[in-house]
Amino acid sequence: MAKDNKNLNKKPKVSPYWIYGIIIAVFLAIQLFSGGFGDSSGSKTTPTEFFNYLRNGEVDKVEIINNRIARVYLTDAAQKLEVHKNSKPKTILPSVSPIPNYKFEFGDLKLFQEEINRIKAENNLTTEVGFDTEQNVWGDLLITLLPFVLIIGIWIFIMRRMSSGGGGGAGGQIFNIGKSKAKLFDEKSDTKTSFKDVAGLEGAKEEVQEIVDFLKFPEKYTALGGKIPKGALLVGPPGTGKTLLAKAVAGEAKVPFFSLSGSDFVEMFVGVGASRVRDLFKQAKEKSPSIIFIDEIDAIGRARGKNNFSGSNDERENTLNQLLTEMDGFGTNTNVIVLAATNRADVLDSALMRAGRFDRQIYVDLPDVRERKEIFEVHLRPLKKEETLDIDFLAKQTPGFSGADIANVCNEAALIAARKGKKAVNKQDFLDAVDRIIGGLEKKNKIITPEEKRAVAFHEAGHATVSWMLEHAAPLVKVTIVPRGRSLGAAWYLPEERLIVRPEQMLDEMCAALGGRAAEKVIFDKISTGALSDLEKVTKQARAMVTIYGLSDKVGNLTYYDSSGQSEYGFTKPYSEQTAELIDKEISDIIEEQYERAVKLLEQHKDKLTELAEVLLDKEVIFKDNLEKIFGKRPYDNKEAVSEVKTEEEE
Numbered sequence: 001m002a003k004d005n006k007n008l009n010k011k012p013k014v015s016p017y018w019i020y021g022i023i024i025a026v027f028l029a030i031q032l033f034s035g036g037f038g039d040s041s042g043s044k045t046t047p048t049e050f051f052n053y054l055r056n057g058e059v060d061k062v063e064i065i066n067n068r069i070a071r072v073y074l075t076d077a078a079q080k081l082e083v084h085k086n087s088k089p090k091t092i093l094p095s096v097s098p099i100p101n102y103k104f105e106f107g108d109l110k111l112f113q114e115e116i117n118r119i120k121a122e123n124n125l126t127t128e129v130g131f132d133t134e135q136n137v138w139g140d141l142l143i144t145l146l147p148f149v150l151i152i153g154i155w156i157f158i159m160r161r162m163s164s165g166g167g168g169g170a171g172g173q174i175f176n177i178g179k180s181k182a183k184l185f186d187e188k189s190d191t192k193t194s195f196k197d198v199a200g201l202e203g204a205k206e207e208v209q210e211i212v213d214f215l216k217f218p219e220k221y222t223a224l225g226g227k228i229p230k231g232a233l234l235v236g237p238p239g240t241g242k243t244l245l246a247k248a249v250a251g252e253a254k255v256p257f258f259s260l261s262g263s264d265f266v267e268m269f270v271g272v273g274a275s276r277v278r279d280l281f282k283q284a285k286e287k288s289p290s291i292i293f294i295d296e297i298d299a300i301g302r303a304r305g306k307n308n309f310s311g312s313n314d315e316r317e318n319t320l321n322q323l324l325t326e327m328d329g330f331g332t333n334t335n336v337i338v339l340a341a342t343n344r345a346d347v348l349d350s351a352l353m354r355a356g357r358f359d360r361q362i363y364v365d366l367p368d369v370r371e372r373k374e375i376f377e378v379h380l381r382p383l384k385k386e387e388t389l390d391i392d393f394l395a396k397q398t399p400g401f402s403g404a405d406i407a408n409v410c411n412e413a414a415l416i417a418a419r420k421g422k423k424a425v426n427k428q429d430f431l432d433a434v435d436r437i438i439g440g441l442e443k444k445n446k447i448i449t450p451e452e453k454r455a456v457a458f459h460e461a462g463h464a465t466v467s468w469m470l471e472h473a474a475p476l477v478k479v480t481i482v483p484r485g486r487s488l489g490a491a492w493y494l495p496e497e498r499l500i501v502r503p504e505q506m507l508d509e510m511c512a513a514l515g516g517r518a519a520e521k522v523i524f525d526k527i528s529t530g531a532l533s534d535l536e537k538v539t540k541q542a543r544a545m546v547t548i549y550g551l552s553d554k555v556g557n558l559t560y561y562d563s564s565g566q567s568e569y570g571f572t573k574p575y576s577e578q579t580a581e582l583i584d585k586e587i588s589d590i591i592e593e594q595y596e597r598a599v600k601l602l603e604q605h606k607d608k609l610t611e612l613a614e615v616l617l618d619k620e621v622i623f624k625d626n627l628e629k630i631f632g633k634r635p636y637d638n639k640e641a642v643s644e645v646k647t648e649e650e651e
Contacts, residue, residue: 043086043087043101043102043103044102044103044104045072045102045103045104046104047070047104047106047112050070050072050102050104051119053072053074053078053102054119054120054123054125054127055119055122055123056078057075057123057125058074058075058077058078058081058084059072059073059074059075059078059125059127060073060074060075060076060078060127060128061073061128061129061130062116062127062128062130063100063130063131063132064109064112064129064130064131064132065132065133065134066132066133066134067109067131068105068106068109069103069104069105069106070103070104070105070106070112071100071102071103072100072101072102072103072104073098073100073101074087074101074102079101084101087101087102113129116129184256184257184258184283184287193244193247193248193250193251194248194251194252195209195248195252198241198244198245198248199371199375199377199378199403200241200367200370200371200372200374200375200403201240201241201245201364201367201371202371203362204234204241204245204362204364205245205248207232207362208232208234208245208248208249208339208362209252211229211232211249211291211337211339212249212252212253214228214229214337215253215255215289215290215291215335215337216253216254216255218289218335228335228337229337229359229360230327230328230337230338230356230357230358230359231327231337231338231339231340231357231358231359231360232337232338232339232340232358232359232360232361232362233297233340233341233342233345233353233358233360233361233362234246234339234340234341234342234362234364235341235342235343235345235361235362235363235364236343236363236364236365236366237343237365237366237402238343238402238404239402239403239404239405240364240365240366240367240402240403240404241364241402241403241404242295242341242342242343242364243295243341244403245364246259246293246295246339246341249291249293249339250291250293253291255287255289255290255291256284256287256290256291257290257291257293258280258283258284258290258291258292258293259293259295260280260293260294260295261294261295261296261299262294262295262296262298262299262300262301263296263299264276265277265299265300265319266299266315266316266319272315273300273315273316273318273319273322274318274319274321274322276319277319277322277323277326278322278326280292281326281336284336285335285336288335288336289335289336289337290335290336290337291336291337291338291339292336292337292338292339293339293340293341294338294339294340294341295340295341296341296342297340297341297342297348297352298342298344298345298347298348300316300319300320300323301320301323301340301342301348301349301352302316302320302347302348302349303347303348303349303350304317304320304321304349304351320349320352323352324349324351324352324357327352327356327357327358328356328357338357338358340358345361346563366400366401366402367401367402367403367406368497369395369396369399369497370395372394372395372398372401372406373391373392373394373395375403375406375407376391376394376395376406376410377391379406379407379410380410383410383413383414383425384423384424384425385424385425385426386424386425386426386427389425389426389427389430390427393427394409394427394430396494397430397431397434397477397494398434399494399495399497405437408437409430409434409437410430410433412432412433412436412437413425413429413430413432413433414429416429416432416433416436417429435484435492438492439484439487439490440484440487441484448483448488452488453481453617454613454617455520455524455528456481456488456489456530457481457489457613457614457617458519458520458523458524458609458610458613459489459516459517459519459520459530459531460479460480460481460489460490460491460516460616461479461519461612461613461616462516462517462518462519462520462522462598462602462609463479463491463512463513463515463516463519464476464479464491464515464612464622464627465515465519465601465602465605465608465609465612465631466511466512466514466515466518466598466601466602467491467493467512467515468627468631468634469601469605469631470508470511470512470601471508472502472504472505472507472508472509473493473508473509473511473512474493474494474495474496474509474512475493475494475496475624475634476491476492476493476494476624476627477492477493477494477623477624478491478492478621478622478623478624479491479492479616479621479622480492480620480621480622481616481617481620481621482620482621487533488530503545503551506541506545507590507594509541510538510541510542510590510591510594511594511595511597511598511601512598513534513537513538514531514534514538514591514594514595514598515598515601515602516531516534517530517534517535517595517598518595518598518599518601518602519602519609521599522599522602522603522606522609523606523609523610523613538594539587539591542587542590542591543583543587545590546583546586546587546590547559547560547561547583548560548561552586552590554582554586555579555582555583555586560573560574560575562574605631608630608631611630612626612627612630615630
């Protein structure tokens, strides 16, 4: 019986296009049977032939229609003649009115009548001449109604298109602009990402995994009286894997997962953002337990009341207010957890960050050496690489790289190897990829004079020499005078990954950065604009020492850094004019002191500096081995090696 009922319910659906077709067919039938297509009957002829037929007495009647068309009816005797045998067309459909034998159009009616009367008089004919006026009522009505039909049809089409877009469960409505644009993932979707695909980020993965467990096994956590957290905020620099973690949650969780961006709430219409927030949480509650993921939440979560100079109703603030209410207000549902990601947590509203809304802040930091190795292993899987490739070496060569940067390195290395026609990606391809990403594309065809090339060589040799002589400077990897990107030359270092930086370490790095300009001064007794990036780096570092880290004796243990990020919108400085002068002088003194220090170092080793520059001019690229031949072993490297051995033994 159930099957029979199903078959009964499966009746053919009436398409609206069938109705439109029937209406058009009715109009055509009315036109046809009302004589609307009468003009198409009768063979065509010319006025000259008609006058010949008239002279021969073959014409029985002439009808003049609307003063421009003549219909010719032949006599019965003439219709039997061989000439007029096919003059009357054969029709399948019956016709109420008689069908003429011929028809034609003429020019001036008066001249046409005079010619007919003359021929009738000359040949003593009794041919009948009649006049008639025809109107196609249905055709005129159709033409009149056609514009209205088109307008109504287009309007129906647009309304259907509008009602079919967006809006979960609201397909019949005309306007769905206030409906949520969240994409729903469930266990049946094609989301394949899991926690196995997320390398590194062990702490963040652990916390996110716990959120998934909250929804899978809520009794385990609520049995002791605890409450499931309302939300978790993923914070960290760009490219560290915040969105990837959320994708892994979507793949791991066996609950509905709503994913959208913070900008999806923003619209040009007033009240749309708040309406979409309400609709999003309504859908999530209907499918609870569920997870909502809002990427780039700073698009709507900025602190309220800041820089609202217009004094008008702020649509973004209304959206944020609605989000705050939905996350922790009357009628909230504990079975909906909100995940959000941002790299600008400092600008978020404090009400959004409090416990009860985003209970947890998960910091997704840049990966360390061990985590970078894991990330390399993930991204190297699809690559055809050499078996001898050292992944530990690659991890050490990419300090400060995020997960996205490492993915880019692997892709660039594969492209470089393919460009060179190799069958597998090797170590050199990865080094070239790192150089390409950091410095830009090599420009070997860039026009540079010998004098400029010599100046660049001594500049880069100055960096290498000073960094080799200083204890806390970063170890050198290679020096090149091949133009790359916007730079004419570059010195590559492998900075030590420190959690705490001491003043002497910062001063040594500043001195090494000023080594290029110091070399120009020592060798040529002239300076150039080539030290722009060095000066920018050194100035920022010196300003940070004085105004942020409190490492200046004259300024003291003060910082003017605002972690909330609100000071950047202020019009006043947090210190007096006298303090500003003191800060400027202290920054200048620090930089000048390190510059003089670099000059003295290079004057002491002027011969070795010159020798290094000549080797650089000859080879264009030199490595750590070339410096060891000229300067000997770096004494500080032994200390670093000993410390590394000790740490490995302790582990």
